[in-house]
Amino acid sequence: MLDDAAAGSAQAPLVSIDGLRVSFQTREGRVEGVKEIGFDIRPGECVAVVGESGSGKSVTSLSLMRLVEYGGGRIDAGVMLFDRGDGRPIDLARQTDAAMRKVRGNQIGMIFQEPMTSLNPVFTVGDQLAESLIVHRGMTKAQATARALELLREVRIPEPERRLGQYPHELSGGMRQRVVIAMAMACEPRLLICDEPTTALDVTIQAEILALINRLKREKQMAVLFITHDMAVVAQMADRVVVMFRGDKVEEGTVEQIFESPREDYTKALLAAVPRLGEMQGTDAPIPLRLMRGGEMIEPRPIVVENPQPLLEVRDLCTRFAVRGGLLRRTVAQVHAVEDVSFTLNGGETLSLVGESGCGKSTCGRSILRLVEPTSGSIRLGGTDVLALGPGQLRRARQDMQMIFQDPFASLDPQMKLYDQLEEPMLNYGIGSKSERQDRIAGLFDRVELPRSFMRRYPHEMSGGQRQRIAIARALALRPKLIIADEAVSALDVSVQAQVLNLLMELQQEMGISMLFISHDMAVVERVSHHVAVMYLGRIVEIGTRRQVFENPQHSYTRQLMSAVPVADPRQKKISEDLNFKPIPSPIHPLGYQPPRSTYREVAPGHRVLVDPVTHG
Amino acid sequence: ERGTDGQVNILYSQAISTMNGYMSGGTKDIEAGSLVLEPLAGFDEKGNIIPRLVTEIPSKENGGISEDLTSITWKIKPDLKWSDGTPFTSEDVKFTAEYCMHPEGGCAQLARYEGVKSVEAVDPLTVKVTFEGPQANPFTAFVGATSPILQKAQFEKCLGTAASTCTEQNTKPIGTGPFRVTDFKVNDVVMLEANPNYRDPAKPAFATAMVKGGGDIEGATRAVMETGEFDYAWNTQVNPELQEQMKAAGKGVFEVAFGTLVERIELNQTDPSSDLPADERSTVKHPHPFLSDANVRKALSISLDRQALSDIGYGEAGRPTCDLVPAPEQYAAKNDSCLKQDIEGAKKLLDEAGWVPGADGIREKDGKKLKVLFQTSVNPVRQEFQSIIKQWWSEIGVETELKQVDGSVFFGADAGSPDTLQKFYADAQMYANNFDGTDPQPYLAQWTCDKAPSPANQWQGENYNRYCDPAYDAAVKEMLSTTDEAKRGELAKKLNNMITVDSNVTLPLIDRGRFSARSNTLGGVVMNVWDSELWNVSDWVRVK
């Protein structure tokens, strides 16, 4: 693969960007999203753009498609030469819209950052896939549909025939993301722009998608512009890396150069912030990352809780969603989203929930807050029975438990300024005077590393990572005892992710906050957790201290998960083209279905592994 | 020649709901019905009785009216045929009386048959009507468009409660008139064709007729006078400027004739104050605080310029009057004392009566202010009148508050509504009324003491101003038993004066004529206020 890249770099560039400058009109006047950037992409090459959140990665890619104009942006300067294959490159910055239309979707495909909103809710997946084929390839409807089916197979969507006729909302987040990917690849573009294509996916599916992109790159000589903050993915995928910082390019080089001998401090810091799986081997307590603060390196202290007391006790929690039907809207079947889950979370400690997309992690978290009503079981938070609370009491109880939602954009009110969004929880509980609240909000902005001037912005004016930080700040505003962090850091770039993780751990240390940490990033989980629970199909299949689970995985699913984690080392490319996972069985069961009770085998004290025929047969 | 002039298009701004006037009482229905149904005798444009289905008008001289005035005998024209070809006989006449006088039928024209004791079919061509007592005016039943003859064969099953279920009969009656119905769309349009059995073989000149209904008056007028789509439009009472403008278009002319319809203001003689208990409000128990003062009433009357009102509101269609009975000739008092506006005189009158202007310019006496609540129904002309009158009254120091009430409520006689004519929860009210036919006696009898509406009689009665004068009641009684024409005339004038120029409880304003538009291409139209406007439709022709 290395050879491929080397061969590619000899050719003339497919895209060559030079001096690109993009600005946006906002309430406070013009704001520059990108100032002076330039790099080349050669055919068959994968260029990764990394950098902190808000550094202009998405804006650069949108400029390449000339889509920034539709979002209120303007290309102020720069050339973007693109070779359409006839040897006469055109400057994309100066093309008419009609000419651009021939390029978009045809020569350049793009995968967008937010899979949830980038599909049209009222057309079927098949329709949306077929569209660009019909436009650019002049196919008939039938041909296009046949090709769409093929594409869905390529992105490994289970039951592709059925998906063609389904609407986006009927697919899980991971499937939606794969549809977007298939759409971008439909016309076999010469350049594929991937803006964080796998953020929403769990490691196993991520591995498959990356393998697919790799294969296309090799077979079709497709160039890839890969935007991500996951350094492990960069190491696995990229041939060359461009590092961006606040709208500028700071460094560019081959992946090995960047990883092994970074020149710029920023790059170094970036790499230092990458959590690596296995780093924590041999330790018991989570340790914050080593980061520089105020010019000096602070030696992190491990988070050890003396004499831990249980804060949250979950017993036999079941949450089922009704599938209704028939004349009287009777429940005909149930989605067993969470099945017989029991765990204990100690005060000041972190329990991580990991598992495949759709296995019920989010539902479990929401059930604890009673944002969805659990079907049975018991939840005790510091001695109060959460399930027995009335509406008023529940509202008061929520002051102590806060949630960070998985989708940062969707969970922020689009019509409210960030300041107001942060002030709201305090208003709700009548905390502080106006100026106290203001101070606390300013403090929160500082803590999540957002400039205070952002207080007056609206969610859509922020980059993905910036939004996620607001969501975190909002949860912290009330200084709760328990935080349920649902993929709280997966949208963040490594540096901020490291900061936020440190922040969370710091707070934990200072205030004794407990955390239920939901994530699919095993390296992050390894760093933050005291305990880990692995979920599969609604059940916990393995639970124990982090060390027990990571160093001695017992359940076959846990092992599978571990093996799929990408490694942040370009010399250890382990993405193969045929990772084959069995599809997860359906969690939908008919009404009378009595799921067997979970029985656990105790491997070591506190380390329990599920023995049951459902998942292990 | 019958049927040679094509179609005549007639437009009624109120749509026709039924062809059987006995079922509705609405003028529009009666008039549309008169195209098909005919009475034994009708009125001509001068108010004279003319024979229609009879050979002559009965009189004492020709023996048709009995000496004691208790019976009248009609001689039917021989060889008369219904439009279905069957012969017209005295049985049909007898049946018609039976139909309308049926106690459960709800006949709208029952008043026409008041006092009728029996109707006998003496022979197929002779009908004798016997009254319960001497009848000074025996020309009520079977005379005029309001009491036409129905065909017995057709309506036999429609007596009493069945009357309202006879849709076919009510919408397509068989008659003796110049036309017969071919198609009837309720409240929309009536299509007619010449009656093949009409007694005059040369008439009607039109082969077909259409009576279209609905819409506004201006539009109806415009359809005749400006676009020429219609030949005749009924009741085209538009404002005088518009009359002029439409005449200028040169497509048609207005037809006008004056009858007994008088626009008047009535002054409440009882106290309508809402402070009174509900069952005493507007009743004789509490006389009106200031309108019971004849000077105030007179002042209100002479401060009006009736000529100006007529010019502004009616133009050709009206003329100022001081009488409630402006016609027929022998009953009309022809007062003119109120016609000249005299603001100064009114002020003087009030000053003398002790009503002096207060600080706000409103006259008062004993703490009672001359504040008038003046109500009328919703109608553009009436609203203009209200504004003008308010102005005049303010000039003599009387403050006026105006109120308008939806016509269907105002005239609706619903005992539950506070806004009806009968309840008269106001100090003054304006509307128009007339009397049926040519005899004013029943009309004038409305102002007797016992006819004052009150809670005791569920607000029934027509003496809306609660006027009560024993002398008036006595005169009414006298007139009832008087048969001498000249004497009746005298009595009528006396009664008229008592409630108008003498006491000013009722202030007549305008004698309103019937006012319709006719296309220049339509000939033979003679306006008639005593009978249906379409009374001589058989004579109508197309002018080429």
Next chain:
Amino acid sequence: MLTYTLRRIPMAIPSLLFISLVIFLLLELSPGDPLGSVPLTVPPEVKEKMREALGLGQAWYIRYFLWLKQFFWIEPMHWFDATFGTAIVEGQQRIISFQSRVPVFDVIAQRIPQTLTVVGFSYLVGVLIAIPIGIISAYKQYSWFDQLGTFLSMVGFSMPTFFTGVVLIIIFAVNLQWFPSVYDTTLRVTDWASFWKQVRQMVMPVTVLALYNAAQISRFMRASMLDNLRQDYVRTARAKGLSEKTVVLKHVLRNSLIPVVTVIALGLPAVFGGAIITEQVFRVNGLGQLLISAIQANDIPMVLTLTFIFAILIVVFTLIADLLYGILDPRIRYD
């Protein structure tokens, strides 16, 4: 979806019954009298007789239940009898209008054709004008087209139909003599000549109503388009290289139509209710004129029946709107 519909129907019945009761009581309580239009010359005793003949002597609940029976049993059975020649309800009284003594349903049947041709057609025209205007106005927000469209639709909406109608009549019927000012309801279209005549007499009322409807719907269309043009999926569609036409007319339009379709569907019962003023001005004499004249005459059986039919239509179209919502927006599921 079907099950949802089936479930909604039985739920609608009690609410419809309740609506009918409210309407009945409203008519009972509101002032005015069925004999209000009888001339003042008719004496009160006679009026009393006439009132009794109309059945007004009975207590209100007896009349209400009689009406219910007539509406739900006698009228349908009468129709059944008429079609199949049976005699199930022969001789039983149908709902009779106070005003004309004609069975209410016969009159309604007479009126439906002209109402549908004029009011229904104008609604259709209005919608067909409004949607493109709304789309272009939103896509080119603040362009001269949008400004002009806004100007015209606002002026169109603020000009009452009683005004525009008369203006049209004066211009086109009086001065130019192009179109008739009185609608002929007896006209039957049998050949080209009569078709042409029908077209000519429809032009003015349809124009007046269509403009009014278009003004309103185009505003909603524009607002909805504006909302959707800012969504993320529009960017995706553009990234596929679709032409602006496809992006706007396919992707955005379909989403924007969701709320507008409900506005349109909910406006449809009004079509059957007729356009009172326009019908009056042009003498179309459809259901609107029927209703208004019945109300003015306090013709309780007519008003009650008409408004009740209207209520049924509203319930039905609300259901249709909800279903359309479900069809257009796959996220909404009813079963």
Next chain:
Amino acid sequence: MIRETASNAVSPAASTLPPDDPVSASPGTPATRSQWRDVWAQFRSHRGAMIALVLFVLILLFVLVGPWVWQVDATFVDIRARNKGPSWAHPLGTDQLGRDTLARLMAGGKTSIAVGLTAMIIAVTLGSLIGILAGFYRRLDAPLSRLIELFLALPLLPLLLLMVTLFREPLAKNLGAGLGTFLLIVVAIGATSWMQAARIVRGDVLGLKEREFILAARSIGTPNRRMVLRHILPNVLSPIMVAATLGIASAIITESALSFLGLGFPPDFPTWGRLLFDAIPQMQTYPMRVILPGALISLTVLTVNYIGDGLRDAMDPRIRGR
């Protein structure tokens, strides 16, 4: 390559707190500027809305201050000066009863605008409230939807007549004839025209309720009242705005229609709608008499529409200043 401002940070992860705004150089702007100031700032940049606002203020001045300048009684009848053209005594001429047209337009405008705005506010408030309640609370959806259907089905005329019968006298007695009638009219119009807004809002709220930020708001303990006011309402503003502007127009027209039921203001009380209606029969002879009130109605509605547009844009953060 890292600029001086950022270079004190050895690495981004170690940058001093708070970090600079990556682009705009105004760190630490206080967030206290109120939302309304913002909206106003945005509104000011909307040219159409600003012109409309100026015009609307001019109309308001015309009807409110005008009568102080032009002190002619709008109800003074002078039958000697009927149907006069413009003159110094009557700059816009007189009507068929010799009343001064200018004074009538001013007096009429005051009533019409007051009626239009108040009735619209009643209708839109009622509509939004019921729509939001129906959409937001599952329990209330069915009963409120039935209520909407009921109101849509009720025949308006009898309803209005009943209202007059029941309330005209008590209101006039307690509040005076003018205010009583005003109240009756605006309530009558408002209470009979909120249904469309309610239906549309309900539909929007149903969709909005499924959005995740509502769930998020619940998780931070937002009580229902605040949920509706702060999260739901701002997000359904655009159809409400349309309904509001259309509502003003129809309220002004409906008012004139009401006076034909005897429900409106006393007959000598001018309003634009009535001036327009009264002038229609004679519009060929005196076209100005229809054009003036007609133009004023349209102008008012247009300006309100543009102001509404501007407001909506100003309140919608997703639209960048243009």
